[in-house]
Amino acid sequence: xxxxxxxxxxxxxxxxxxxxxxxxxxxxxxxxxxxxxxxxxxxxxxxxxxxxxxxxxxxxxxxxxxxxxxxxxxxxxxxxxxxxxxxxxxxxxxxxxxxxxxxxxxxxxxxxxxxxxxxxxxxxxxxxxxxxxxxxxxxxxxxxxxxxxxxxxxxxxxxxxxxxxxxxxxxxxxxxxxxxxxxxxxxxxxxxxxxxxxxxxxxxxxxxxxxxxxxxxxxxxxxxxxxxxxxxxxxxxxxxxxxxxxxxxxxxxxxxxxxxxxxxxxxxxxxxxxxxxxxxxxxxxxxxxxxxxxxxxxxxxxxxxxxxxxxxxxxxxxxxxxxxxxxxxxxxxxxxxxxxxxxxxxxxxxxxxxxxxxxxxxxxxxxxxxxxxxxxxxxxxxxxxxxxxxxxxxxxxxxxxxxxxxxxxxxxxxxxxxxxxxxxxxxxxxxxxxxxxxxxxxxxxxxxxxxxxxxxxxxxxxxxxxxxxxxxxxxxxxxxxxxxxxxxxxxxxxxxxxxxxxxxxxxxxxxxxxxxxxxxxxxxxxxxxxxxxxxxxxxxxxxxxxxxxxxxxxxxxxxxxxxxxxxxxxxxxxxxxxxxxxxxxxxxxxxxxxxxxxxxxxxxxxxxxxxxxx
Numbered sequence: 001x002x003x004x005x006x007x008x009x010x011x012x013x014x015x016x017x018x019x020x021x022x023x024x025x026x027x028x029x030x031x032x033x034x035x036x037x038x039x040x041x042x043x044x045x046x047x048x049x050x051x052x053x054x055x056x057x058x059x060x061x062x063x064x065x066x067x068x069x070x071x072x073x074x075x076x077x078x079x080x081x082x083x084x085x086x087x088x089x090x091x092x093x094x095x096x097x098x099x100x101x102x103x104x105x106x107x108x109x110x111x112x113x114x115x116x117x118x119x120x121x122x123x124x125x126x127x128x129x130x131x132x133x134x135x136x137x138x139x140x141x142x143x144x145x146x147x148x149x150x151x152x153x154x155x156x157x158x159x160x161x162x163x164x165x166x167x168x169x170x171x172x173x174x175x176x177x178x179x180x181x182x183x184x185x186x187x188x189x190x191x192x193x194x195x196x197x198x199x200x201x202x203x204x205x206x207x208x209x210x211x212x213x214x215x216x217x218x219x220x221x222x223x224x225x226x227x228x229x230x231x232x233x234x235x236x237x238x239x240x241x242x243x244x245x246x247x248x249x250x251x252x253x254x255x256x257x258x259x260x261x262x263x264x265x266x267x268x269x270x271x272x273x274x275x276x277x278x279x280x281x282x283x284x285x286x287x288x289x290x291x292x293x294x295x296x297x298x299x300x301x302x303x304x305x306x307x308x309x310x311x312x313x314x315x316x317x318x319x320x321x322x323x324x325x326x327x328x329x330x331x332x333x334x335x336x337x338x339x340x341x342x343x344x345x346x347x348x349x350x351x352x353x354x355x356x357x358x359x360x361x362x363x364x365x366x367x368x369x370x371x372x373x374x375x376x377x378x379x380x381x382x383x384x385x386x387x388x389x390x391x392x393x394x395x396x397x398x399x400x401x402x403x404x405x406x407x408x409x410x411x412x413x414x415x416x417x418x419x420x421x422x423x424x425x426x427x428x429x430x431x432x433x434x435x436x437x438x439x440x441x442x443x444x445x446x447x448x449x450x451x452x453x454x455x456x457x458x459x460x461x462x463x464x465x466x467x468x469x470x471x472x473x474x475x476x477x478x479x480x481x482x483x484x485x486x487x488x489x490x491x492x493x494x495x496x497x498x499x500x501x502x503x504x505x506x507x508x509x510x511x512x513x514x515x516x517x518x519x520x521x522x523x524x525x526x527x528x529x530x531x532x533x534x535x536x537x538x539x540x541x542x543x544x545x546x547x548x549x550x551x552x553x554x555x556x557x558x559x560x561x562x563x564x565x566x567x568x569x570x571x572x573x574x575x576x577x578x579x580x581x582x583x584x585x586x587x588x589x590x591x592x593x594x595x596x597x598x599x600x601x602x603x604x605x606x607x608x609x610x611x612x613x614x
Contacts, residue, residue, distance in 0.1 A: 079124060079128055106122040106123075106141070107122075109148060189211050193210075388439055389439055488526050
């Protein structure tokens with residue numbers, strides 16, 4: 001067998017000599033090989049350094065870096081004049097000069113975030129010297145892997161840089177369009193301000209602010225800007241988001257700025273992103289609303305504190321505890337838009353209460369439409385409430401509004417609401433809840449905004465139980481209930497009422513007056529007709545010169561009380577009449593009669609023989 005010729009060791013490189021097996025027939029390597037090994041190592045380091053240094057160039061593309069990197073690689077190989085390289089990345093190829101793929105090939109992969117993105121290939125154009133371990137050295141294998149890792153890192157940094165630049169550009173475009181001032185601060189210096197910031201703080205140019213100290217701004221309203229950052233630490237960095245409202249004064253005009261400081265990370269370091277919004281208009285509206293609220297609260301407190309001292313609320317006269325409670329309910333009802341139901345005996349002033357609610361509500365500048373439900377004919381209900389259109393019937397020569405039209409924006413007062421039939425209630429309820437109704441003769445619905453206040457001298461629950469009132473209508477019209485006390489339960493208000501009515505009944509000789517004994521009689525009387533009866537009795541007294549009480553019950557009707565009679569006789573006559581009435585109402589039970597009269601049973605027994613009462 002023919003032996004394979006051996007090469008002269010001296011013709012091999014130092015690295016190849018080091019790879020040869022150390023057999024006894026071979027001489028040991030000369031120490032003169034050390035400088036060559038050092039030179040090879042320097043070539044490797046220069047290659048890696050040169051590739052890393054490419055990234056330091058500003059404003060260069062990834063393609064530019066890869067092309068220059070592939071040109072640096074061949075020089076690091078032992079047969080550099082015979083070597084060529086190729087970098088494949090994302091479908092793009094970058095090659096060194098005289099690149100030629102051959103079978104003498106070395107390869108490594110470029111991996112980014114665990115994903116294969118490219119590779120590096122080294123080729124020898126001409127056959128290299130043959131050695132047992134192949135054409136490439138182990139050191140060159142390690143170098144190639146190091147180059148792949150270095151390119152992977154450069155790729156990651158470049159893509160991060162491009163993403164950051166793209167993000168910064170998008171953010172810059174965005175901030176330049178918003179109506180709020182924006183500033184970026186890092187290491188207590190301005191990195192960026194947008195045009196609105198410059199406009200807000202009279203900064204001539206954004207460039208003048210860049211790299212300026214936060215606590216000593218180089219341009220614009222420096223004192224204002226520094227004050228907006230005054231509570232920040234020296235480095236301008238905070239741990240959590242902070243929102244503040246600052247008041248600024250310029251040329252005797254006040255501005256309000258909402259400042260929001262948010263901690264962020266910018267280019268890998270802590271930074272502060274601040275926004276500045278002019279909220280002057282909103283702040284002025286808030287302050288105006290607060291002033292109005294404070295004024296209303298003050299007025300309300302004054303009104304409530306004086307209610308106990310008041311003797312009048314609108315056209316309602318009285319300062320007794322029970323009428324003061326009515327005043328309180330009127331105020332509460334006026335503050336809402338809910339339906340109100342007023343209950344009270346005939347003549348107790350239900351319409352006056354409805355007027356007071358309207359006059360103290362937000363609808364006070366609109367109409368108060370009062371309707372006597374007992375006077376509404378069933379056949380005319382829709383015409384009266386919803387109105388009609390021209391030609392709807394023979395006598396309809398023009399459009400006519402209904403009660404709902406007239407009450408639009410205001411208040412619809414339904415007096416004696418219990419007199420509405422069930423059918424009327426259904427039609428009215430539909431208009432109240434749906435907000436729309438159709439006039440007679442019309443094909444289109446119209447709407448009206450009105451508030452319902454109703455009044456009744458009987459309990460509506462009894463009407464519901466008897467089937468004379470719809471359940472849903474019952475609940476819809478009485479969200480708030482006000483019960484008016486009869487005049488006999490607030491007799492201390494009678495002198496005030498008498499004085500009020502007499503002032504309105506002036507005679508040619510001046511304001512009328514009533515003697516003390518007449519006032520006593522008025523106070524003692526039971527007043528089944530309440531305030532309305534009091535006014536009528538006074539009117540007869542002023543006109544006829546004597547006091548006369550009328551009653552639908554002939555047995556209770558009192559004879560005229562002449563003003564010339566002495567007080568004792570008048571009082572005795574009044575006491576006799578009242579005791580007789582109380583006994584009839586109590587079916588002869590004297591204990592109950594005494595309770596009705598507000599006196600003791602013993603006092604009643606004492607009066608009955610003297611007054612000849614049975």
